[in-house]
Amino acid sequence: MDNNKLVESFAEFAKSKNIDRPTVIRILEDVLRAVMLSKFGNSDNFDIIINLDKGDLQIWRFREVVADNATDGCAPDKIPLSEARKIEADFELGEELSEEMKISDFSRRVILTAKQMLVQKVRELEKESLYNKYEQLVGSLITAEVNQILSNEIILLDDESNELFLPKSQQIPKDQFKKGEYIRAVVSKVTINNAIPRVILSRTLPIFLEKLFENEIPEIQDGLIAIKKIVRDPGARAKVAVETFDDRIDPVGACVGIKGSRIHGIVKEVQYENIDIINYTDNLELYITRALSPACINRIEQSNDRISVYLDPNQVALAIGKGGQNIKLASRLIGKELDVYRDLSNHLEQHDIPLSEFNDTIEPWILEELHKVGLDSARSVLTLSRATLEQRIDLEQETIDEIYAILDQALNR
Template sequence: MKSKDGKKFLAALEELEKSKGLSQESLLETVEQALLAAYKKHFGEEENVKVEINRTTGEIKVYELKTVVDDVYDAALEISLEDAKEYKKRPKLGEEIKIEVNCEEFRRNAIQNGKQIVIQKVREAERTGIYDKFKVREKDIIIGIIRRIDDRKSIFIEFDGTEAVLPISEQSPSDIYRVGDRIKVYVAEVEKTSKFPKIVISRKNEGLLRKLFELEIPEISEGLIEIKSVAREAGSRAKIAVYSEDKNIDTIGACIGQKGLRIRNIVDELNGEKIDIVEWKESREEFVSAVLSPAKVNSVEILEDDTTARVIVDPSQLSLAIGKNGQNARLAAKLTGMRVDIKVEEASEENND
């Protein structure tokens, strides 16, 4: 490597250290190891060699490492005491000495190889940095700025210099997306892959509603009120079950807030999505009855399969219990984890006859 090329290479590494936070020494060691592997692949594995990059000039040199012995049995690894004097004035038995290898062609290609290795290392570090940055916020809300929207309606959002994509499959139908707007999203999943980290951000995930409640309602973040379950059809309606061991706490009232301020802030963030807050009950029958609000339920029976709740309502309450397009019943089933079978009172009496 020419002196000026070596110095340019070191200067580039120094700039990377400043801009990317990568250790220059670590990069140099990585390049040395990679060049050593390349040398052995080209010239053979039998020799004990070392590649060194001068930390001042950037010059690359290759050395054979040989142990000084009385009698040489393996010329690739050993050198006689007499021959060692050619490379060192006073060699000692058992000492390892370095013998520079003349390989101009290898050195000429080494700088280009070094650049490619560093580029790869930088990309790996960037990917690791992005993964680490999002992994610590997994299952949490982060705030970004919408930078662009492509033809497929994918939303590109910037988070402190890093961009992530909100695909149409994770968008809420009630949301309006405009370039330049600040937006809260839920980090649903962060995984390492062989290439770019897999980052799933969402405005549709139930976790977004759960975290909004934690942010808006201190009693939840403090552990005084527990969110037991969440069911959501994004952009339309959601149900959330809350519970407190402290009987003096009005769980629903705390979630609604004074003059409805707390729940209104959450509804505004979700662009008008309706939210039913239900008090969680240990009795499954009572819980199913409460979850079907605003409908009034006559009775609930847990059937023998232990996964189905038979609900009896008056005819006037049937449409309320089922909800528009079956939404209320679907959300109730999801929130309770049971199949909800809704029947009217007359149908129940006929079945008993």
Template sequence: MMSKDILLIINSIYNEKGVSRNCIFKTVEEALSSATIKRFEGQNVNIIVKMNRINGNYDTFRRWKVVKDENYTKSSIEIPYTAAKKINKKFEINKYIEYKIENINFCRIAVKIAKQIIVQKVREAEHTEIIRNYSNKIGEIICGNIKKIIKEGIIIELDDKTECFLPRNEMIPGERFNINERIRTLLFKVNPNSRNLKLILSRCCSKFLSELFKIEIPEILDELIEIKSVARDPGYKAKIAVKTNDCNIDPVGSCIGMRGSRIQSIYNELHNERIDIILWDENYTKFVINAMYPVDIISLIVDENNHNMEIIVNEYNYYKAIGKCGQNIKLASELTGWILNVVTKNEAKKKNKKEIINKVKFLSLKLDIDKKIAVLLVDYGFTSLEEIVYVPIEEFLKIKELNINVIKKLKSRAKDELLNLAIKEETGIYGEI
């Protein structure tokens, strides 16, 4: 292969792919080494090619590694230390002896084959470069032009000519694009195992919305306003919780902007997806109330152990609280991190009445007491055996209908019942309470 042929190949690849010249030269050297090895037909040889970066001239060398005499395995890529010393006393163990050999001759067809090999290796180097450059940009918004629209999604060309893929399931429902149209997307992940398109994009994930807010609202970029959580049903509705790190700034008003100027550009980007901007609060009950705004909440029943809340609303607010197909309550749950359940005032009353009846029956049975005494205990908040055992006597004295002797008997019976339950549990006879 003539030097000018090599330089032509390198220049064409450099102009076409934009890969660094040094990377292409290394790839060409590897390709020439691979081609030269084939000349030795089945022999195990170590060949390297050294190329002049200016004029394209190159030399081919065969190499042998210098090893200790006792480690020599008669391999054709090794030479024992004693033999190496006879050639040159300067040779050391684990160094290489290089012997210049004749460069391989290429015909025109071979030149074409070599170019294919080089292009393939450059493509691999190019993919490696893409992965290295974009791995630290995951979660960032990137812009590009639509190059091709296929059944599975859209191929987008970035400003540096890198091609990315936006799958159909990562597009906002109902949106349509045209060839060469400019588009903003989020770099969702880098897939090194993909054959061609390594960069996978998204416009559906919650991170895309929060990144749009960072672009459109300077206070978020300056860390005066902080995005705490995002919940999204792409194309339909989203909720975003914000807080301020400066007491002089209204976080919700700053995100909306004068006459909605800031939020409008985000609406346009998301094809009028409705966005509720929620004021975050460290008090989780207040945060849930804010997340359900503008629904009027009568009360909340909090179960911290199971991390859920029951939201009680009037009948006329029920469907508004749930939202279309349960969308509103689903987004509020995702935003707050709590399992939320909406019930009407009447439903809550019925449920509460049923729970009270069950608690009265439970205490009457376990403590062997009259129903009236059990009702008194439940009314004052004593609903479990543990509460009756461990709550101080002073608290029970608030119940005027009970004297101290009755209270002591109740505590004694509750203690005995807990002990019996513990014994049954250990012996495997534990049943439902």
């Protein structure tokens, strides 16, 4: 292989990897200097001239002519006078000898080593480039193609065929993807494993939902509406607090769109996650009221980092939500623990029976399910409609009718 062929073959390889010209030249020069250092013990007395446009490569070696008996006559940048005169008869002491080196002058092993070093340098550069690219994209929304589906993660490819990873823990529980499908996710982090960059994506982080809102809502893109905070139970429910800097804009209405036209695409992307959009306010009591919607609050009492919320008995289940989901998300949105209590201060307390007394007539697991949604007495259940109770807990209509009959009979008796 001659000098020009080496340059041409490497330039084509580097181009296929999207490496810029200055970097190609730098890599070539670094590798060639490493070869010279290995062969001659020094690379400082070499000039390497590379012209990618013409595919030219020139390597010049410079040595000072010294006396045959000089102590440094064997130094890499020196040449004895007798040897110099074998090259050109009229050389004198102190003159500089310049020789052009050819790749073909080196052994096959040295040439192969040089080619391997070039490939290795490019791979190292690819890794560095990949790390730097995605380190700057952390928190950004990207689209990638599903390449391989494993039990613990999905491997995706970006538009440059770089591998990206979506762990099972960062997938929405209802996510189902096929090979070749394009999916959206945010860049969560970039780690280094065995000197190899590993780009981790996520679809469960709050910022994923935030980026979807930014994409779909023009007022957010324009800075007219700001997202204050997002809390999520991925795939199940989310609460999004928004505010506007223009009094003429309804931030909640703008995010929802006419007949839900704007929010629909977002909800579909997150597997029909139930998204509550809340108008942010500095008024803590009003903010809590909005966060606990659809429940209606009677009064709020604050104590250190905990807040007590009092509601009518028939509103407690709404405030808590299925499996305590509503109260948990509201607490995270507010940033303080919320405790829900039945408010009997403005009502004459009616005769009631704790559900714990129905162990003999109602299955214990059913009583446990009722307790989870904030129902702890016979009357608290009967104040709800059958349809509402069916929405709150996973029971058959027959079972619900039987519960109502047992509780109603007990109270009347």
